[in-house]
Amino acid sequence: MATGLVMALSSACGTAPSEHPLSSDVLSPDVLHPDGGATVEDAGVSPDAAEGSDVGGDPTGQIWVARVIDGDTYVLGAHVDARSPDGKALSGERVRLVGVDAPEIAHQPDEPSDCWGPEATEYARLRAEGRFIQLRYDGLEGLRDPYGRILAYVHDSDGVLNEDLLALGYARAYRGARYDDARRYLKLERAARDARLGLWACP
Numbered sequence: 001m002a003t004g005l006v007m008a009l010s011s012a013c014g015t016a017p018s019e020h021p022l023s024s025d026v027l028s029p030d031v032l033h034p035d036g037g038a039t040v041e042d043a044g045v046s047p048d049a050a051e052g053s054d055v056g057g058d059p060t061g062q063i064w065v066a067r068v069i070d071g072d073t074y075v076l077g078a079h080v081d082a083r084s085p086d087g088k089a090l091s092g093e094r095v096r097l098v099g100v101d102a103p104e105i106a107h108q109p110d111e112p113s114d115c116w117g118p119e120a121t122e123y124a125r126l127r128a129e130g131r132f133i134q135l136r137y138d139g140l141e142g143l144r145d146p147y148g149r150i151l152a153y154v155h156d157s158d159g160v161l162n163e164d165l166l167a168l169g170y171a172r173a174y175r176g177a178r179y180d181d182a183r184r185y186l187k188l189e190r191a192a193r194d195a196r197l198g199l200w201a202c203p
Contacts, residue, residue: 062078062079062081062082062090063076063077063078063079063082063090063132063133063134063135064076064077064078064130064131064132064133065077065128065129065130065131065133065154066092066129066130067129068121068124068125068128068129069094069121070102070104070105070117070120070121070124071100071102071103071105071117071120071121071123071124071165071170071171072096072097072100072101072102072120072124072165072171073094073095073096073097073149074094074095074097074124074128074129074154075092075093075094075095076090076091076092076093076094076095076150077091077092078090078091078093079091084143084150085137085143086143086144090150093149093150094148094149094150095135095149095150095151095152095154096145096147096149096150096151096152097151097152097153097154097161097162097165097171098138098141098151098152098153098162098174098179098181099138099153099162099166099173099174099179099181099182099185100162100165100166100171100172100173100174100185101171101172101173101174101175101176102117102120102121102124102165102170102171102172103115103116103117103120103171103199104117105117105118105121115199115202115203116169116170116198116199116202119170119198120165120170120171120198120199123165123168123170124161124165124170127156127158127161127164128154128156128161131156132156133154133155133156133161134154134155134156135150135152135153135154135155136152136153136155137150137151137152137153138151138152138153138179138180138181139180140177140178140179140180141177141178141179141180153181162181162185163185163188166185166188166189166192167188167191167192168192168197168198169192169193169195169196169197169198169199169200169201170198170199171199172189172199173185173186173188173189
């Protein structure tokens with residue numbers, strides 16, 4: 001688990017940083033990728049240069065996170081030949097993480113964000129954006145949600161992002177569908193809640 005990725009962010013809930021259980025560790029490039037995990041920049045590939053690019057850095061050398069929308073939804077970059085199981089090009093596809101429900105962020109200036117939404121989004125951005133990943137699909141939930149987003153577990157060289165979001169209190173376990181890891185994800189959520197990590201410290 002990428003426990004070194006705990007972020008020192010001012011809480012959107014009004015909790016002073018020094019009082020919050022996630023405020024002790026400040027991110028640095030060494031903390032972000034302690035094992036030297038490859039990024040798109042390492043391979044000399046622009047995150048926008050999906051088509052016609054021969055990239056490397058994970059076992060497939062095919063997929064990376066081009067942009068983080070919020071804590072549990074990302075836009076993919078991919079080699080032109082990389083395809084989803086239903087045959088669609090992965091470049092530009094949105095992926096929704098299976099089994100996690102991160103707090104919402106404001107998408108309009110007059111909208112409020114949920115407590116710990118900005119922190120969850122920033123964690124995902126620093127952890128995954130521009131970095132090579134692998135997708136693992138779920139046997140129970142299916143390939144896509146009603147909005148057409150790919151449903152997947154996101155693996156990088158630090159572990160499984162879905163699991164770390166739950167374990168560090170950046171997301172709740174999703175309860176709106178059946179999925180393979182549901183029982184274990186509820187246990188991860190319970191441990192974070194008992195420790196009052198992240199969103200579980202919100203009022």
